[in-house]
Amino acid sequence: MLNLIGNYSLVFALITSLILAVVSFINFKSNKSLDFNIFGAVVLQFTLICVSFFTLIFAFIYSDFNNAAVYYNSHTSKPLFYKISGTWGNHEGSLLLWVLVLSLFTLIFLFKSKKLFNSFRILTIFFQQIITSGFLFFILLLSNPFQLILPTPNEGLGLNPILQDPALAIHPPILYLGYVGSSIIFSSSLAALTCKYVNKDWAAEIKKWSLISWIFLTIGIMLGSIWAYYELGWGGFWFWDPVENVSLMPWFCLTALLHCSSVLEKRATLQSWTIILALCTFILSMSGTFLVRSGILNSVHTFANDPERGVFVLIFLTFLVLISLFLYFKFNNFESKPKSFFLSRETAIIMNNWFMMYFLAVVLVGTVYPIFLEVFTAAKISVGPPYFNQLIIPFLIPFLVLMALGTKLDWIKTKKFKLNLNRIAILILSILISFFIVRNLNTKVLFLSVLISASLYLLLISIIDLKNQKFKWSQRISHLAFSILVISIILNSIFSEEFSVNMKVGQEKIISNSTINFEKISKQEVDNYTSIKAEIEIKQNENKLIFYPELRLYKTPETITSEADIKTNLFNDNLLVVNYLKGSDYLNIRYQKKPFMFLIWFSAVMLGLGGILGLRDKLK
Amino acid sequence: MYGKKVKLRLLFLSLILVVLILTIYLVLKSLEDNVVYFISPTEIKELGEIEYNKKYRVGGMVKKNSISMSSDQISFTITDFKNEIDVKFSGIMPNLFSEEKGVVAEGMLKDKNFLEASKILAKHDENYMPPEVREALKEK
Numbered sequence: 001m002l003n004l005i006g007n008y009s010l011v012f013a014l015i016t017s018l019i020l021a022v023v024s025f026i027n028f029k030s031n032k033s034l035d036f037n038i039f040g041a042v043v044l045q046f047t048l049i050c051v052s053f054f055t056l057i058f059a060f061i062y063s064d065f066n067n068a069a070v071y072y073n074s075h076t077s078k079p080l081f082y083k084i085s086g087t088w089g090n091h092e093g094s095l096l097l098w099v100l101v102l103s104l105f106t107l108i109f110l111f112k113s114k115k116l117f118n119s120f121r122i123l124t125i126f127f128q129q130i131i132t133s134g135f136l137f138f139i140l141l142l143s144n145p146f147q148l149i150l151p152t153p154n155e156g157l158g159l160n161p162i163l164q165d166p167a168l169a170i171h172p173p174i175l176y177l178g179y180v181g182s183s184i185i186f187s188s189s190l191a192a193l194t195c196k197y198v199n200k201d202w203a204a205e206i207k208k209w210s211l212i213s214w215i216f217l218t219i220g221i222m223l224g225s226i227w228a229y230y231e232l233g234w235g236g237f238w239f240w241d242p243v244e245n246v247s248l249m250p251w252f253c254l255t256a257l258l259h260c261s262s263v264l265e266k267r268a269t270l271q272s273w274t275i276i277l278a279l280c281t282f283i284l285s286m287s288g289t290f291l292v293r294s295g296i297l298n299s300v301h302t303f304a305n306d307p308e309r310g311v312f313v314l315i316f317l318t319f320l321v322l323i324s325l326f327l328y329f330k331f332n333n334f335e336s337k338p339k340s341f342f343l344s345r346e347t348a349i350i351m352n353n354w355f356m357m358y359f360l361a362v363v364l365v366g367t368v369y370p371i372f373l374e375v376f377t378a379a380k381i382s383v384g385p386p387y388f389n390q391l392i393i394p395f396l397i398p399f400l401v402l403m404a405l406g407t408k409l410d411w412i413k414t415k416k417f418k419l420n421l422n423r424i425a426i427l428i429l430s431i432l433i434s435f436f437i438v439r440n441l442n443t444k445v446l447f448l449s450v451l452i453s454a455s456l457y458l459l460l461i462s463i464i465d466l467k468n469q470k471f472k473w474s475q476r477i478s479h480l481a482f483s484i485l486v487i488s489i490i491l492n493s494i495f496s497e498e499f500s501v502n503m504k505v506g507q508e509k510i511i512s513n514s515t516i517n518f519e520k521i522s523k524q525e526v527d528n529y530t531s532i533k534a535e536i537e538i539k540q541n542e543n544k545l546i547f548y549p550e551l552r553l554y555k556t557p558e559t560i561t562s563e564a565d566i567k568t569n570l571f572n573d574n575l576l577v578v579n580y581l582k583g584s585d586y587l588n589i590r591y592q593k594k595p596f597m598f599l600i601w602f603s604a605v606m607l608g609l610g611g612i613l614g615l616r617d618k619l620k
Numbered sequence: 621m622y623g624k625k626v627k628l629r630l631l632f633l634s635l636i637l638v639v640l641i642l643t644i645y646l647v648l649k650s651l652e653d654n655v656v657y658f659i660s661p662t663e664i665k666e667l668g669e670i671e672y673n674k675k676y677r678v679g680g681m682v683k684k685n686s687i688s689m690s691s692d693q694i695s696f697t698i699t700d701f702k703n704e705i706d707v708k709f710s711g712i713m714p715n716l717f718s719e720e721k722g723v724v725a726e727g728m729l730k731d732k733n734f735l736e737a738s739k740i741l742a743k744h745d746e747n748y749m750p751p752e753v754r755e756a757l758k759e760k
Binding site for chain 1: 643647650656692710714718
């Protein structure tokens with residue numbers, strides 16, 4: 001019964017969507033105002049999708065195994081929290097969530113854009129409905145979350161235990177809010193192009209949506225990274241895994257857009273470029289979903305491997321790209337003011353955009369190259385982290401310095417760029433500190449000291465700028481956050497230590513300056529798994545740490561997960577993770593020392609906070 | 621003669637072009653250096669010459685009764701049911717590494733029968749496996 005309600009409200013949502021698309025197009029053509037019917041239909045559509053989403057949540061909560069999605073991804077013994085998060089922990093449910101967010105944003109746009117140009121609003125709704133109906137078709141035809149199983153099974157297959165984790169439970173919805181937020185940017189860019197509305201008002205509107213998107217994307221990426229750090233046991237927070245890359249690409253694009261839309265807002269130039277960035281952001285988010293959901297990418301996130309689904313998303317994506325290209329070339333005739341090649345804030349922002357595009361291109365090539373190579377030559381390859389590190393890290397140096405100096409420039413033309421004594425003093429100070437930091441290293445000393453100097457320079461300048469009333473709080477906070485993020489990542493990667501060893505209970509071992517004691521092991525039954533806890537002591541000089549890493553043996557599906565024991569403080573993370581192999585009395589142990597992990601998470605949150613402050617300014 | 625403005629613009633454009641070409645070269649070079657090829661034990665046997673300083677990914681099944689563990693390393697054999705290769709690894713194994721399951725080992729080839737792995741990927745759960753493992757198993 002519930003399944004039927006869910007299914008049919010989706011069908012009705014699709015019908016509403018198609019009608020809305022037609023009505024809004026007619027209204028646009030005949031220059032009619034945005035009438036009450038459109039309002040009503042958008043509200044109705046949102047309600048219908050909500051109903052459908054909540055019936056799915058109910059099916060998960062009450063373990064209705066009549067529903068295929070529930071049967072494959074849930075189990076009666078699962079805690080309530082994970083039953084709910086299981087709703088979007090699978091392919092079908094996650095797409096339903098995507099559409100829910102899409103219609104929510106359409107609704108918010110409609111209510112919040114009353115001051116804007118009428119045809120622009122109608123046309124945005126029109127493009128929004130094209131996207132929505134595309135997704136609804138996809139869900140209903142190829143990945144329906146309300147498919148039935150007869151006869152009803154008694155028990156479900158369970159949710160993959162590595163997905164049973166608080167950070168991961170909220171990771172997809174947050175990331176989706178970021179991805180889907182960019183749909184409004186996409187639709188409104190196309191609308192603005194068509195009605196020649198690419199102006200300051202539009203830039204201000206688009207900036208709000210870019211900020212919303214960017215905040216959620218930043219936090220979403222961070223949550224995924226936190227999860228990978230302590231749950232996957234890969235021993236780090238970023239692996240250049242294709243799926244991570246796919247979420248990073250729209251982030252680069254959005255960051256570029258955020259800066260570039262300020263130029264459009266203040267100086268009324270760079271229209272074409274802003275439009276291109278706005279369109280690319282959503283296209284990249286969509287391709288991300290396509291790559292992740294189609295099973296092409298080799299990653300933990302790949303749920304199902306259904307070629308039909310991939311083909312559908314690919315066709316839909318091509319369709320959107322073609323519309324964008326067509327409209328772009330048809331309506332792209334902006335009055336271009338002579339661009340100034342002077343030292344100005346605009347130039348600095350354009351430089352920022354170039355760097356963002358470069359980083360984006362590097363990540364894009366590294367992510368899709370293996371796919372193309374496999375399609376054309378059948379050779380299977382993967383691109384390792386050194387590729388990304390080699391191409392991104394050296395370019396960080398000019399990027400960081402430009403970021404520190406760019407904010408010092410004025411709009412239009414900087415009259416006098418004074419060689420401020422303070423700034424030189426800060427530069428010397430950062431070089432000295434960086435020599436102090438790298439003095440004990442024996443590889444790449446010169447390169448690392450330049451890199452650290454550059455990031456310290458940005459950090460110190462950003463700290464001093466905190467008091468500078470000239471800048472907005474959002475900029476001060478997010479630039480400081482970014483500098484903390486970069487420097488903690490650099491120091492983290494330089495000063496991480498690790499070793500691994502296999503030991504039996506009661507053994508003691510010495511590795512370089514650490515003494516490892518495998519004290520004992522205990523077993524306990526918890527909820528839906530058996531927990532095996534080890535007690536391992538690590539002594540380094542005078543420091544003694546006792547770790548309690550855990551192994552969880554799940555029955556449905558039969559899986560083992562390792563829970564690392566992480567001792568965190570402000571400057572250092574110590575983590576220990578264990579694993580065992582059947583038929584061996586050795587325990588597989590890995591110890592890692594990871595400096596500044598806390599600062600990495602902290603600065604990511606602060607980055608998000610900077611975005612929130614910016615949004616608050618815009619909404620005032 | 622061209623005006624000063626045009627000259628400046630030409631200079632600027634050629635600068636962009638040079639930077640662009642340089643970037644593309646850098647990207648391609650780095651790509652070439654850091655690509656890891658995926659091969660099966662049989663393909664290793666068919667390799668003409670091994671590049672000793674290049675990483676390979678070898679995929680297949682963990683052979684039954686081949687896993688052994690000592691205090692500092694783990695060794696096992698990967699088979700594609702035609703040929704096999706011995707692998708040594710010191711580090712932490714993925715949770716689902718076990719015999720007669722799919723596995724991918726990444727590392728340097730010492731000779732055609734021996735791989736020193738720096739990374740091991742295994743099946744994540746019953747439904748999911750890395751596409752490379754699936755391919756390797758399908759070919760058997």
